[in-house]
Amino acid sequence: MNPPLFTQFIAVLLLPLAALHAADTIPAAKPNFVIILVDDMGYGDIGPFGSKKNRTPNLDKMASEGMKLTSFYAAPLCTASRSQIMTGCYAKRVSMPAVLYPAQPIGLSHKEKTIAELLKPQGYATMCIGKWHLGDQPEFLPTRRGFDHYVGLPYSNDMGGMKKGKGKGSPPLPLLKDEKVVEAPAIQDKLEVLYTDEAVKFITANKDRPFFLYMPHTAVHKPYNPGLQFKGKSANGEYGDWVEEVDWSVGRILNTLRELKLDKNTLVLFTSDNGGVEGGGASNGTLRGFKSQTWEGGMREPTLVWWPGTIAAGTSSDALMGEIDVLPTLVALAGRKVPADRKIDGLDIWPVLSGASEESPHEALFYFKKGVGPIEGVRSGPWKLLNEELYNLDSDTGETRNVADKNPEVVKKLKALIAKMDTDLENGGIRPHDTVNKAKPLTMDGREYD
Numbered sequence: 001m002n003p004p005l006f007t008q009f010i011a012v013l014l015l016p017l018a019a020l021h022a023a024d025t026i027p028a029a030k031p032n033f034v035i036i037l038v039d040d041m042g043y044g045d046i047g048p049f050g051s052k053k054n055r056t057p058n059l060d061k062m063a064s065e066g067m068k069l070t071s072f073y074a075a076p077l078c079t080a081s082r083s084q085i086m087t088g089c090y091a092k093r094v095s096m097p098a099v100l101y102p103a104q105p106i107g108l109s110h111k112e113k114t115i116a117e118l119l120k121p122q123g124y125a126t127m128c129i130g131k132w133h134l135g136d137q138p139e140f141l142p143t144r145r146g147f148d149h150y151v152g153l154p155y156s157n158d159m160g161g162m163k164k165g166k167g168k169g170s171p172p173l174p175l176l177k178d179e180k181v182v183e184a185p186a187i188q189d190k191l192e193v194l195y196t197d198e199a200v201k202f203i204t205a206n207k208d209r210p211f212f213l214y215m216p217h218t219a220v221h222k223p224y225n226p227g228l229q230f231k232g233k234s235a236n237g238e239y240g241d242w243v244e245e246v247d248w249s250v251g252r253i254l255n256t257l258r259e260l261k262l263d264k265n266t267l268v269l270f271t272s273d274n275g276g277v278e279g280g281g282a283s284n285g286t287l288r289g290f291k292s293q294t295w296e297g298g299m300r301e302p303t304l305v306w307w308p309g310t311i312a313a314g315t316s317s318d319a320l321m322g323e324i325d326v327l328p329t330l331v332a333l334a335g336r337k338v339p340a341d342r343k344i345d346g347l348d349i350w351p352v353l354s355g356a357s358e359e360s361p362h363e364a365l366f367y368f369k370k371g372v373g374p375i376e377g378v379r380s381g382p383w384k385l386l387n388e389e390l391y392n393l394d395s396d397t398g399e400t401r402n403v404a405d406k407n408p409e410v411v412k413k414l415k416a417l418i419a420k421m422d423t424d425l426e427n428g429g430i431r432p433h434d435t436v437n438k439a440k441p442l443t444m445d446g447r448e449y450d
Contacts, residue, residue: 006337025226029211030122031307032266033330034203034253035115037085037214037343038246039078039131039156039221043290044245046158048303051283053236054243058251059304062270066306067315067353071393073322073365073379076291076298078156079133080371081323082216082275083214086114086145087336088135088327089344091371092425098292098370102159102170105356105439107135108145113339115327116146116212125206129195130216131156137436138179139284147214151177151185151198154442157218157225171443177310179443188225191218192242196249200256207260212335215253222280239281255304262311267333269326271303288399294367294376294386294401305353314354320360320379324361325349343429364417375421379388383407385414414437 017393043049047056075081077098080091086108087094094112108114116126128150129141135141153175160173172185199215203208219225219242226241230248234240250270255375257263275298276282278290285317289295301323304407305311326347328338332348351357367386368379382394388412390404 016055020391029265030124030209032117032140032213032262033106033119034213034257034266034268035085035215035326035331036250036253036268037082037130038270038271038272039217040274040277040282040284040291041220041272042284043097043245043287043300043302044283045299046218048301048304051284053283054240054247055233056247056255058243058247058254059301062250062254062304062306062450063314065308065313065355066268066304067311067317069303069305069321070316070318071320072303073299073320073321074272074301074372075368076274076293077203078131078273080368082131082133083108084346084371085214085326086116086276087112088115088344090324090345090368091098093343093345093429094233094370094372096134096372098372101134102136102155102157103437103441104135105137105440106433107137107140107436109434110120110139110144111431114146115330116214117329118146118331118338119212119334119337120146121209121212122336124334125209125211126214127198127202127211127213128152128216129198130214131218131221132445133215135434136442137439139436141176143178143181149178149202151335152195153191153218157186157188157191157221158223158333160331171386171441174442174444180441184444185267187312188218189225189227189231191225192227192245192249196252196287199253200247203253203256203262204260204264204301207262208304212330217317218328219243219443224275224280264307266307267311267330270436271323272301274298275300286343286398295442296384296393296397300369307353311353314382315355315360317352317358319349319352319358320362320363320364320365320381321349321352322346329353338419342431343424346441364421365410365423366418373420380414380417383410383414385411390414 047060079100083091083096126147128147130152174181175183175186224238230241230245274291284297287297289297328346328348347361364380385390389402391399
């Protein structure tokens with residue numbers, strides 16, 4: 001039966017009012033942005049996501065003052081994940097590998113527009129602090145991809161002094177300031193303090209203008225190197241010690257924003273690049289699988305978003321979101337539009353973060369093997385199809401019950417979504433990475449490492 005004419009009339013009247021309400025949630029002034037990305041942290045490794053071993057009082061407070069995102073997805077490996085944050089695209093679309101090694105001749109294309117490159121024309125100061133891992137040659141470093149300054153390691157902390165790999169072999173682990181190696185090997189148990197000091201300096205120096213701080217931590221990737229003030233202090237070995245040092249770092253950054261009275265105009269996002277590693281102290285909670293896998297434990301991340309006075313305190317969202325959404329969301333909040341000359345996979349999730357909507361803007365998110373290979377799965381609403389097996393993640397987060405036989409229509413729909421994405425990628429939807437000739441390892445003294 002059709003609704004009465006009067007009811008239809010009222011509904012039409014309310015539509016523009018709802019749109020106005022959503023528009024009212026977008027701040028007038030350009031906000032600051034801080035993206036904190038932890039390396040290899042498991043879904044269950046912080047208090048807001050159920051950890052009982054690791055003490056995370058600052059992240060607990062961040063969750064109580066902000067929003068917890070319980071269905072926020074990354075890629076299952078390092079480089080793929082970071083390329084998705086920077087470009088708003090699946091790693092396969094921008095031809096980035098799962099993991100880059102020292103002195104490989106490839107890196108993120110200069111034709112892609114990173115978050116930093118899109119924010120700079122809006123007057124933003126930009127800085128990257130931590131593990132870059134999108135190419136270690138000078139042509140690929142953060143300072144060539146929109147960041148004013150960079151301090152950190154160009155790749156993972158286990159790649160120093162490698163004898164073999166996909167590059168030429170690697171020198172002692174290099175610490176960079178902008179494009180210069182200033183320490184080799186980097187003193188790893190001092191990195192968290194160094195990174196945090198640099199973050200505080202950057203925020204303080206730019207307190208009177210909009211800024212974007214991207215802080216991809218070296219922690220908590222193996223080998224574990226907690227600082228001396230945290231070593232041996234947790235109930236979860238060196239891994240737990242380093243998780244607790246990351247929590248300290250987050251607390252210092254949030255306190256700096258409060259002290260400078262910037263908290264009411266700063267969005268802070270905390271997440272991980274992929275799931276925790278099997279063994280060694282990481283926990284993915286009730287989720288199945290680990291880093292490098294397309295089970296939930298490899299790709300669903302513990303994520304918090306904080307903006308006092310704008311994002312409602314103590315809230316939670318299970319809407320389908322991911323790191324590909326970071327770029328379009330921040331760019332929209334800064335008053336810009338994403339590039340229209342290329343496909344961007346991410347969508348603006350601000351209506352969900354602001355509380356104007358409870359629904360994900362995504363029809364589906366995809367699970368690529370190792371982040372860059374064939375599509376192994378898709379999630380749409382509560383349903384996840386992975387290698388022909390179907391799971392209802394609302395009732396089975398641990399992916400223990402294959403219900404494909406009982407839901408053939410759901411399987412058919414999800415297979416159609418995969419086929420549509422495959423067609424898009426195969427028909428010119430994949431863009432090339434950049435390549436350089438004669439790639440060389442980053443050193444302080446110019447020596448070759450073969």
